[in-house]
Amino acid sequence: xxxxxxxxxxxxxxxxxxxxxxxxxxxxxxxxxxxxxxxxxxxxxxxxxxxxxxxxxxxxxxxxxxxxxxxxxxxxxxxxxxxxxxxxxxxxxxxxxxxxxxxxxxxxxxx
Amino acid sequence: xxxxxxxxxxxxxxxxxxxxxxxxxxxxxxxxxxxxxxxxxxxxxxxxxxxxxxxxxxxxxxxxxxxxxxxxxxxxxxxxxxxxxxxxxxxxxxxxxxxxxxxxxxxxxxxxx
Numbered sequence: 001x002x003x004x005x006x007x008x009x010x011x012x013x014x015x016x017x018x019x020x021x022x023x024x025x026x027x028x029x030x031x032x033x034x035x036x037x038x039x040x041x042x043x044x045x046x047x048x049x050x051x052x053x054x055x056x057x058x059x060x061x062x063x064x065x066x067x068x069x070x071x072x073x074x075x076x077x078x079x080x081x082x083x084x085x086x087x088x089x090x091x092x093x094x095x096x097x098x099x100x101x102x103x104x105x106x107x108x109x110x111x
Numbered sequence: 112x113x114x115x116x117x118x119x120x121x122x123x124x125x126x127x128x129x130x131x132x133x134x135x136x137x138x139x140x141x142x143x144x145x146x147x148x149x150x151x152x153x154x155x156x157x158x159x160x161x162x163x164x165x166x167x168x169x170x171x172x173x174x175x176x177x178x179x180x181x182x183x184x185x186x187x188x189x190x191x192x193x194x195x196x197x198x199x200x201x202x203x204x205x206x207x208x209x210x211x212x213x214x215x216x217x218x219x220x221x222x223x224x
Contacts, residue, residue, distance in 0.1 A: 098169055
C-alpha cells in the first residue's frame with residue numbers, strides 16, 4: 001500500500017527559529033496536505049496543495065507540493081511556543097478515496 | 112472548533128465487550144471518515160461513508176463495522192474488544208470534491224482493560 005515517510009520524527013528548537021520538515025512517498029499523490037495535532041485533540045488542516053510545484057502560505061507556514069508529486073515540504077518561520085504539537089503530512093491519490101498519513105513530526109519549542 | 116462532534120469523549124470497557132462511537136459531521140458535509148490513532152501505528156484510515164453508502168475501506172477489522180444514517184451522523188461499532196483496540200478514534204468529514212480537506216472531531220479515547 002501507499003506509505004509516507006515523514007522526517008524528522010521530532011525537533012527541539014528555540015523560539016524564533018525556523019523549522020523545516022518533509023514527507024516523501026514511493027507513489028504519486030494528487031493532493032498533499034499538512035495537519036497539526038495538539039495533545040488530546042483532533043488534527044487540524046493547515047495547508048492543502050493541489051498542483052505539482054505549488055507553493056502555498058498560511059501565515060508563518062509555507063508548504064510546497066514537490067515537482068515529482070512524490071514529496072512535500074513544510075516550513076514554519078519564526079517559531080513561537082504555540083507551534084508545539086505534532087505535524088502530519090497526508091497524501092491523497094485520487095482513485096481510492098483514501099487519505100494516507102505520515103507518522104508525524106513532534107515539534108517542541110523552547111521559549 | 113471543527114464543527115464535527117464525537118461522543119463519548121472517553122470510554123473504558125473490558126475485553127470481549129462491544130461499544131458504539133458516534134459522530135456528527137459538519138453541517139452540509141456528506142462524507143464521514145473514521146480513523147484509529149495509536150502510538151505505534153499512527154493515524155490509520157478505517158472506513159468512509161458518503162451520503163449513507165460505504166465508499167472506501169481501509170485497515171478496518173472484521174470485528175468493526177460502521178454505518179451512516181439518513182441524518183448523516185455515523186456510528187462505529189467495535190465488538191469482541193481486545194486490549195490492542197485501545198486507541199483514539201477520530202471521525203472526520205469533508206466537503207464534496209475536497210476529499211483531502213478533512214475536518215476532524217475531538218476524538219473518542221477507548222481504553223480496553
